Amino acid sequence: MKKIIFITLSLFVSSVHAACPGGKTYPVSLTFDDGPHPTLTPKVLKILEEEKIKASFFVLGEHFPGGKSNPANKWAYDLLEKEKKAGHYIGSHTFHHIDHSQMLSHHKMSEAEVKNNIVRSGALIKDYLNPILRLPYGAGSFHSSNPVVQKNNDLIMKTIKEAGYKHVGWDIDTEDWNAKKRANVLPSTLKQICQTHGGVILFHDIQANTVAHLREWIHAIRAEGHTIVGLEHFVPDVKKPLPAAICEMPAPGKPISKQSEDLSHHVHQAVQHIKKD
Numbered sequence: 001m002k003k004i005i006f007i008t009l010s011l012f013v014s015s016v017h018a019a020c021p022g023g024k025t026y027p028v029s030l031t032f033d034d035g036p037h038p039t040l041t042p043k044v045l046k047i048l049e050e051e052k053i054k055a056s057f058f059v060l061g062e063h064f065p066g067g068k069s070n071p072a073n074k075w076a077y078d079l080l081e082k083e084k085k086a087g088h089y090i091g092s093h094t095f096h097h098i099d100h101s102q103m104l105s106h107h108k109m110s111e112a113e114v115k116n117n118i119v120r121s122g123a124l125i126k127d128y129l130n131p132i133l134r135l136p137y138g139a140g141s142f143h144s145s146n147p148v149v150q151k152n153n154d155l156i157m158k159t160i161k162e163a164g165y166k167h168v169g170w171d172i173d174t175e176d177w178n179a180k181k182r183a184n185v186l187p188s189t190l191k192q193i194c195q196t197h198g199g200v201i202l203f204h205d206i207q208a209n210t211v212a213h214l215r216e217w218i219h220a221i222r223a224e225g226h227t228i229v230g231l232e233h234f235v236p237d238v239k240k241p242l243p244a245a246i247c248e249m250p251a252p253g254k255p256i257s258k259q260s261e262d263l264s265h266h267v268h269q270a271v272q273h274i275k276k277d
């Protein structure tokens with residue numbers, strides 16, 4: 001009887017844990033996009049503190065409209081302060097959460113508007129920022145077989161580089177934003193860590209489900225023998241001082257087009273929805 005229970009338990013454990021072939025273990029770094037969020041980001045910070053993890057936050061400039069002179073932004077700046085004090089890295093996720101590559105390729109925005117959306121966050125969050133940027137959806141950082149799209153992507157990446165940022169993508173996509181794949185976040189993450197031999201993991205600190213399971217996921221990653229490290233392990237440039245160009249306020253761009261507002265709308269909706277919880 002004991003043997004049966006043992007075998008059943010072993011099968012159960014092996015189906016939950018997906019140790020890498022050969023018992024290999026890898027370093028990973030946690031990153032969180034789309035924040036800060038007034039109630040969820042503080043919970044993420046608490047878990048990271050208790051688990052002694054230095055993570056990275058890629059924040060949206062639209063959470064800081066009008067900068068520090070706007071008292072309505074106090075909560076958001078307070079969270080940046082906490083993130084910085086705790087030793088986390090802070091990167092830009094651009095201003096509005098738009099697909100810059102698609103905006104150019106579909107002529108929804110001009111080059112000047114796209115460039116403006118990429119660089120305008122810098123001046124707003126310069127007191128907290130590290131010289132790193134992640135494009136929403138990674139759009140613009142990938143290779144395209146379409147020469148027109150590739151030309152636009154080259155322009156986007158050139159804009160990021162000239163502004164003084166290092167673009168930071170990800171190796172492991174948790175898809176934690178996808179409500180239909182919630183049960184798959186952990187198994188998929190563990191599988192990808194083996195496939196990519198570790199690397200940068202993408203999470204979102206505006207997702208209530210992520211915050212609810214983060215500690216459990218961290219424990220599961222560590223139970224496999226993997227080590228959670230700071231982003232400098234993969235991106236040494238994150239330690240560099242902030243170039244002056246990043247802090248410059250760009251010339252005001254034209255009002256953002258209707259289409260791009262629609263695209264960034266889902267983030268607002270997510271925040272609004274979570275705020276109601």
Ligand SMILES: [Zn+2]
Binds near residue numbers: 034093
């Ligand atoms: Zn994002």
